[in-house]
Amino acid sequence: MMDEREPKWYEQARKGPFQEARFTDSSAEQVMRRLRSEAEPARPRSRRMPRLAVVTAVILLLLAGAFYLKNGPIGRETPAGMVPVEEQAKPTDEALKKIAEQLMQEQLGQQLPFDKLDRMKMPGQAELTYRENEVADSWAYFWIDAETGEAASFSMRASYEPEAIDNTLIKQAGEKLQKLGYTGEFQATGLTRYVSYGRTADKTVQVINVVHAADADINFTNGVYVRAGFNVDQNEVSEELKQAGLEALGLVRSSSLADQLTRVVRSTIEGASDEITLYYGDSPGEGTFVTFDYTTQKVLDVADYSLNLVDLGGSRTDEEREEQLLSMDNAILQSTAAVIADKLYGINLKEDYTLVKNGPRPGVITFESHNGGPAIEATYNLDGVMYSFSIKRASNTL
Template sequence: MREREPEWYERARKGPLEEAKFTEVHAGKVMRRVKEGEPQQERKGVKFRAGIAAAAGILLLVGAGVFYLGTGPFGEGNTAGPSYQHEETADVTEAGMIKTAEKTMQEQLGKKLPFQSIEPQAGADQVRVVFRNGENFAYVWVSTETGKVMMYSMSAIFGPEEIDDDMLGKAKEKLRELGYKGEFKADRSTRIVDYGRIPNQAAQVSENLFSGAAQIGYVNGKYDRAYFDVGQEEVGEDLKQTALNAMSNLRSGTVKLNKAARNTVEGRDGEITLFYGPDVFSSWFVTMNYVTHAVLEISDLSLAPADPASPEQRTEQDQKLLDMENAKLQSAAAAVADGIFGIRLEDYTLVKNQPRPGTVTFESGGTAPAIEASYNLEGVMYSFKVKREMNP
């Protein structure tokens, strides 16, 4: 079974132009929902490995056949945009624009992918040149007037033998600093570069290293965030008790702690998640602030709809939720909110029509964060969380 991965890793592997899908069974669902609770798609051929139960941010960079960004460890490079221009006359023939796009791809992505297509862009004097090889892709937009690259979006996966030693050493050192006790043996890395789709957006490059028990990401050479397993013996008894008290609001009876994991973000407190159940495939978890121990989310995904990837079931779930009385939904969430999160849901406004079927939002109307609750087809709440921004 694949390791739970934070959303930013999944987005990193897909790249900015791919739409995520929610296709996992319960164990996979719990591990990906811990951070932001949003569905994600498992990428073929690059599954995360783990011994137990089952994780990116889309990050940006500019470049072109007329630009250059350093491709050293963690992509230390120019974040302000174009760094130089070719002096020679631009080639605006189809072959010339493909050649310019290919040069950009090799310089910025560090891989040569096979050419797939060149596509005129409606309403713009541009073509989009597409390169792809399995999960690796590069989209490069080239001006048909100047022959210059206007924007691009690329993503590549690298095997363990392709990982730079300096990059790996830097990642190991940072993980130890963060508190990871295991031996980090990266089995792959990703590089994502993108620029031009957002006006005035600074150029960025994201590089991420993955293993079954830990993952770490850098943006423009600077540590950004990480996720790693934590030994159960490293979890304090106060944290364990807080989590058990929280879980009791969704599930009664004795529960067994199976796994603990931390998610850290530069400049923030970070989170710790404890996973419970009769076996390693169970999907009950509690997420807390790592510093304050405040409960942020409790979920029992065994109560979730059986096949949330089914369009028919998602439509049915969404309609049933819309038809359900607000009072019933608010009542189901009130006890959890009052007992665990210390808030009064009657002071919040319930908002339906969320993009995810079965989920409603309770808005505070003030500075307090919103609360999200998810329900199954019978109106039983299976997930309740404080909405936070862990993926800027």
């Protein structure tokens, strides 16, 4: 509860800018006499002026005192936001937590467990973390001005069971998916909400709701559809596209193992071309796939991440592996990549592209086009084997 006693500066404001009341009744009388004497030579009808002048003088003196108290002497700069008499109190840790938890309740509708508060990580700001543990799916991070208590930025994620999802949103998700070509019976299994603030120039809150089903996911950002992904019946995929997938996959595989198609997913992004991905292998899969442009049926991505599993004996540390990946000869990597990329994309990788290694991600290289074409990202293992290629484009991650 706030202290009901008046702060010291109330009393100081009443006194004016001086420790003693300099402008007394006697002072006022002296001003009046001086003004009267200065007004004597004036014309007769100006005899009414002194009283008005005195009132004006008194008002000006009082205003000058108030200006002095607020701003200090004229000509001396006062730091912005500085209270001259008494420094403004800074938010306590408990006050900062209260601010963060109120924002969390407003945006997520739930409270996550408090983890830690750090005032030292970023000067002038306090970082607050809410999560059950380091691998929890739900979390919230806040960066709050440690002087004013104003939220500079925040990022949150939370998961919800189907019964907690607004029925209107579920209906909207099902109807939109059907318009996109989804033919299943949409049954929401959950929702993931992402909330962020402070990342955009206009400092608006961005709320992303991803509605999940067993065979579909759809993203609404600030209430507007953005992207979706949904399963497609394999019978709806042409034999020509299935064959093209196997041929593309055969370019990166070191063996001629028969690959069984296990899942087909169509991805759509508002304002961008649709894509269709064919997944292969025992894992319903994320590790072995080929992605095509849905309309042109040109290859966009091909990968077999099982080829990355090299040196499982653990004879080398992670640091040694990363160092070896980064030290591999660029010319050899470009030649190896060209054998595959030229057939995948109909390009001349050695002549028309420049290789750039990704330092923070050892084993990842980017080929930048000399002619304004899209960049190509590739990955390689410790044996120099290329196991994925991808045309770089707007992310279709939900």
